[in-house]
Amino acid sequence: MKLGIPKLDKLLGDIKPGALILISTVGDLGISIVIQALKKNSGGKVILVTSRLEKQLKRVPGLENSKYLTLGKDFGPQELFRVTHLMKELPHQQLIGVLFLQPLLIFHPPITVYRFLLELADIAISHDFVLVTIIDKRLIDDRTLAMFEELSTYVIDIIEVLEGFHIKRGIRIKKSPNNITGFYTLDVKNGNADIGEPLE
Amino acid sequence: MGRISIGVPGLDKMLHGGLIPGRIYLVKGGPGMGKTTLSMHFLMEGVRKGEGALYITMEEPAAHIKTDMGKFGFNVEHPNLKIIDATPTGTKTNILGDIRYMEFGISFDKLIAGIKDILKEERYTRIVIDPITMVRVILNNEAAYRKTFLLFVNTLISNDATIILTMESDEVGVEEYLANGVIELFKFVERGKVLRGIGISKFRGSSFDEEIRPYRITNRGVEVYHNESLFMGEEY
Numbered sequence: 001m002k003l004g005i006p007k008l009d010k011l012l013g014d015i016k017p018g019a020l021i022l023i024s025t026v027g028d029l030g031i032s033i034v035i036q037a038l039k040k041n042s043g044g045k046v047i048l049v050t051s052r053l054e055k056q057l058k059r060v061p062g063l064e065n066s067k068y069l070t071l072g073k074d075f076g077p078q079e080l081f082r083v084t085h086l087m088k089e090l091p092h093q094q095l096i097g098v099l100f101l102q103p104l105l106i107f108h109p110p111i112t113v114y115r116f117l118l119e120l121a122d123i124a125i126s127h128d129f130v131l132v133t134i135i136d137k138r139l140i141d142d143r144t145l146a147m148f149e150e151l152s153t154y155v156i157d158i159i160e161v162l163e164g165f166h167i168k169r170g171i172r173i174k175k176s177p178n179n180i181t182g183f184y185t186l187d188v189k190n191g192n193a194d195i196g197e198p199l200e
Numbered sequence: 201m202g203r204i205s206i207g208v209p210g211l212d213k214m215l216h217g218g219l220i221p222g223r224i225y226l227v228k229g230g231p232g233m234g235k236t237t238l239s240m241h242f243l244m245e246g247v248r249k250g251e252g253a254l255y256i257t258m259e260e261p262a263a264h265i266k267t268d269m270g271k272f273g274f275n276v277e278h279p280n281l282k283i284i285d286a287t288p289t290g291t292k293t294n295i296l297g298d299i300r301y302m303e304f305g306i307s308f309d310k311l312i313a314g315i316k317d318i319l320k321e322e323r324y325t326r327i328v329i330d331p332i333t334m335v336r337v338i339l340n341n342e343a344a345y346r347k348t349f350l351l352f353v354n355t356l357i358s359n360d361a362t363i364i365l366t367m368e369s370d371e372v373g374v375e376e377y378l379a380n381g382v383i384e385l386f387k388f389v390e391r392g393k394v395l396r397g398i399g400i401s402k403f404r405g406s407s408f409d410e411e412i413r414p415y416r417i418t419n420r421g422v423e424v425y426h427n428e429s430l431f432m433g434e435e436y
Contacts (some may be wrong), residue, residue, distance in 0.1 A: 078391075078393045078394070080431040081429060082428075085427070085428050115431055116431045119431075
């Protein structure tokens with residue numbers, strides 16, 4: 001499978017079913033990568049979102065036919081088991097965008113969120129899903145981030161560096177069965193992620 | 201060893217195939233946790249298979265039980281289901297033949313004798329007493345209660361029926377030691393929301409799922425998610 005962002009796909013190589021792709025980021029940076037991947041994917045796609053984000057995504061062209069599993073409307077945060085239960089009933093070979101780890105980390109201790117993601121990762125393997133998720137690394141400590149990274153097949157690391165009044169954004173492949181990379185420039189224009197040249 | 205369904209598919213999975221028939225089981229849980237509903241699933245599963253099922257309510261009036269359980273879709277008027285009201289409500293005094301409610305307060309033997317008579321008249325393969333706690337309250341004497349409870353257990357066992365007794369979760373009594381299996385209903389509250397968990401703490405003669413699994417009470421009754429986990433942090 002490809003994410004639909006040529007430069008990133010080249011860096012990642014072919015993504016096999018059962019993979020968990022973790023985008024370790026700052027804020028919402030990187031969500032455009034997930035959205036682009038979902039839009040480009042012609043097969044089944046499911047998005048795990050908060051109800052607020054669901055409203056936004058439903059207006060995005062290309063995501064109208066996605067299936068949404070919504071946290072906070074259909075499921076309370078205490079009912080994460082219903083998400084895993086529904087996931088197991090989905091047809092195999094879906095692309096799953098998990099976009100609610102951030103609010104989960106606010107509502108729940110990191111170990112709870114880790115156990116939840118671990119369960120999702122197991123379901124991905126048994127159902128040939130590809131999971132793409134983003135996590136704001138400011139919400140967790142290094143140890144917890146290491147746990148999430150260990151769980152993932154791929155880790156895409158996004159950083160933001162302030163140089164005077166200039167913001168420089170970088171992206172790298174931190175973990176992959178294929179190869180890891182150094183940082184490349186990252187720009188987000190009109191909701192699309194654009195990966196440029198290697199950063200010195 | 202043969203198994204019988206408890207009437208809740210997810211719980212049957214947790215029991216690794218269902219209950220072992222002819223034994224006594226305890227369902228423990230706080231108020232509103234679904235003890236009665238779970239018990240009714242067990243009885244109606246028997247009714248569905250053409251068995252006779254006996255429900256003895258010691259706390260909630262039978263009329264309320266019928267109304268409440270009917271809302272879950274249980275056919276509480278089915279001729280194979282007998283509901284006995286053993287509660288001290290209204291003007292009713294006779295609860296089992298000529299046995300009066302107040303006599304329970306004097307002797308638990310009366311209840312046993314009454315049930316014996318019922319079992320002589322008709323064959324019931326599934327029996328629920330809900331809650332057994334009430335009997336303890338009535339007897340108000342631990343030694344007497346233990347003695348009569350043992351007698352009670354032996355009486356029921358000798359009739360080859362499978363029995364479910366319900367009791368409140370904060371109690372640990374002789375019932376727990378004598379029962380062949382204990383199913384517990386747990387409630388966790390976080391940020392004003394309730395998460396329900398079901399666990400098996402004892403099941404003689406069988407392996408079982410040792411993890412507490414989530415369950416919900418829906419308009420179809422109790423649903424157990426035997427493949428799912430309760431996602432809770434280490435502080436629990």
